[in-house]
Amino acid sequence: MLATSIRPSSAIARLSSEGAFEVLARARVLEAQGREIIHLEIGEPDFDTPAHIKQAGIAGIESNATHYTPSAGIVPLRAAIANYASRFREIAPEFAPDEVVVSPGLKPLIWNVLCALIDPGDEVVFADPAYPAYASCTSYLQAKAVPVPLLERTGFRLDLDELAAKMSSRTKVLILNSPHNPTGGVLTRADLETIAELAMRYDVTVVSDEIYSRNVYGAEFFSIAALPGMRERTIVLDGFSKAYAMTGWRLGYGIMPAPIARAVALMGQNTYSCTTSFVQLAGIEALQGPDEPVQAMVDEFRKRRDTIVAGLNALPGVRCATPDGAFYVFPNISGITPDDRMLGSFFLEEAGVAALGGSYFGAAGRGYLRMSYATSFEHIGLALDRMRTALAKFPA
Ligand SMILES: Cc1ncc(COP(=O)(O)O)c(C=O)c1O
Numbered sequence: 001m002l003a004t005s006i007r008p009s010s011a012i013a014r015l016s017s018e019g020a021f022e023v024l025a026r027a028r029v030l031e032a033q034g035r036e037i038i039h040l041e042i043g044e045p046d047f048d049t050p051a052h053i054k055q056a057g058i059a060g061i062e063s064n065a066t067h068y069t070p071s072a073g074i075v076p077l078r079a080a081i082a083n084y085a086s087r088f089r090e091i092a093p094e095f096a097p098d099e100v101v102v103s104p105g106l107k108p109l110i111w112n113v114l115c116a117l118i119d120p121g122d123e124v125v126f127a128d129p130a131y132p133a134y135a136s137c138t139s140y141l142q143a144k145a146v147p148v149p150l151l152e153r154t155g156f157r158l159d160l161d162e163l164a165a166k167m168s169s170r171t172k173v174l175i176l177n178s179p180h181n182p183t184g185g186v187l188t189r190a191d192l193e194t195i196a197e198l199a200m201r202y203d204v205t206v207v208s209d210e211i212y213s214r215n216v217y218g219a220e221f222f223s224i225a226a227l228p229g230m231r232e233r234t235i236v237l238d239g240f241s242k243a244y245a246m247t248g249w250r251l252g253y254g255i256m257p258a259p260i261a262r263a264v265a266l267m268g269q270n271t272y273s274c275t276t277s278f279v280q281l282a283g284i285e286a287l288q289g290p291d292e293p294v295q296a297m298v299d300e301f302r303k304r305r306d307t308i309v310a311g312l313n314a315l316p317g318v319r320c321a322t323p324d325g326a327f328y329v330f331p332n333i334s335g336i337t338p339d340d341r342m343l344g345s346f347f348l349e350e351a352g353v354a355a356l357g358g359s360y361f362g363a364a365g366r367g368y369l370r371m372s373y374a375t376s377f378e379h380i381g382l383a384l385d386r387m388r389t390a391l392a393k394f395p396a
Contacts, residue, residue: 014139019360027354038383040371041354045245050293056285060278069274072265073102084287089223106239106252112267122172129361156185179212182370183330184323186219206234212326214243217302219324304373311384327374334367351390
C-alpha cells in the first residue's frame with residue numbers, strides 16, 4: 001500500500017460503516033479461497049429486474065437519453081411518482097411534481113434530506129435497531145441521536161411510551177421506517193396516529209423511510225403522511241430498489257413540501273448533479289407498466305419468510321418472530337450467546353452462511369441476527385441445515 005501524508009478530515013471519523021458490506025467483503029474472501037457461501041447478509045431481491053423495465057432503460061439509451069437532467073429529476077418521472085404515491089397512499093389532493101425529488105438510490109437522498117434539515121446539536125429520534133445510514137448521517141452532522149427501542153414482543157414495533165418520553169421541543173426530526181430494516185416490523189395505523197400526535201405536539205419533522213412499502217405480507221401498509229395535519233410535516237422516502245428488484249440501477253425519491261424539495265434538490269445539485277437519465281425513464285415504466293411482477297415477488301417472499309421462520313424456530317436456542325414486512329428475519333439468538341457478531345462470524349467461517357449481527361444496527365440489536373430471505377428456497381434450506389450442524393460444534 002502507498003504511504004500517504006494526506007490526512008482525512010475529522011468529520012470522516014464520525015461516519016460509521018455498514019455491517020452488510022463488511023460481512024460481504026469477508027464472504028468474498030472465503031469464496032476466493034474456494035468456499036461456497038450462502039448469502040443472507042445483503043438486503044436485495046434476488047429476482048431480475050422485470051423485462052419491461054429493462055426494455056425502457058435500453059430504449060432510453062438508444063434514444064440518446066444520456067445527458068444531464070434537472071437535479072430534482074425529469075418532470076415526467078416526478079409527475080409519475082406524484083401520481084403513483086398519492087394513489088398508493090390514498091393521499092388527496094394529489095402530490096405535485098414540484099414536491100418530488102429524484103435521486104440515484106434512496107441512500108443519498110436520506111443524507112441530503114437530513115443535511116437540509118439538521119443543525120449541530122439538534123435531536124434526531126429513530127428506532128434502535130435501525131438502518132445504519134440514519135445514525136451515521138446524524139453523527140456526521142454533529143446532531144444528537146436519540147434511540148427508541150423496538151419491542152420483540154409486539155413484532156418489533158416502536159415502544160410508544162419510550163418514544164413519548166424521548167420526544168420534546170428539542171426534537172428536530174423523527175425518522176420512521178416501516179416496514180422496517182432490520183426487523184421486518186410494521187407500524188400499525190394506531191401506532192402512527194399516536195406518533196403523529198407527538199410530532200404535532202412538539203413541531204417535529206417526520207422523515208418516513210417507506211422503501212419497503214410494497215413488501216408487506218398480510219399487514220396493512222399505511223403512511224403517516226396520510227393522517228390529518230401530517231402531510232405538511234412529513235418527508236416520504238421511497239424508491240425502486242426493493243419493490244422492482246432495481247438495486248443496481250440506483251433510483252430513489254422523496255416527497256416533501258415544495259420549499260424543502262428545493263433545498264434537497266440543491267443538495268443534490270451540489271453532490272451528484274442529477275440521476276442517470278435513462279434510469280429515470282425506466283422508473284416511469286416501473287410505475288406505469290404492469291404491476292404483476294411486483295406482486296409475484298411479494299408472494300414468493302411471503303412463502304420464503306414462512307419457511308425460514310419455521311426453520312429458525314426449530315434450531316436450538318433460537319426464537320424467531322414472524323415479521324410482517326420487508327424481507328428480513330431478526331431471530332433472537334441470546335439462547336446461544338448474546339454476542340451476535342461472534343455468532344455471525346462463526347456461521348460464516350464454520351457453516352459458510354453469511355448473516356449479520358443485529359448489533360450492526362444499534363445497541364438494542366445485540367443478541368439477534370439479521371438474515372435476508374431474498375434468496376431461493378434451496379439456499380434457505382441449505383443454510384438452515386448448515387447452521388444446525390454448525391451449532392452442534394458451537395463452544396458452550
Ligand atoms: C431502510 C432502508 N432505507 C434505504 C435504503 C437504501 O436504498 P437504495 O438502495 O435505494 O439506496 C435501504 C437499503 O437497504 C434500506 O434498507
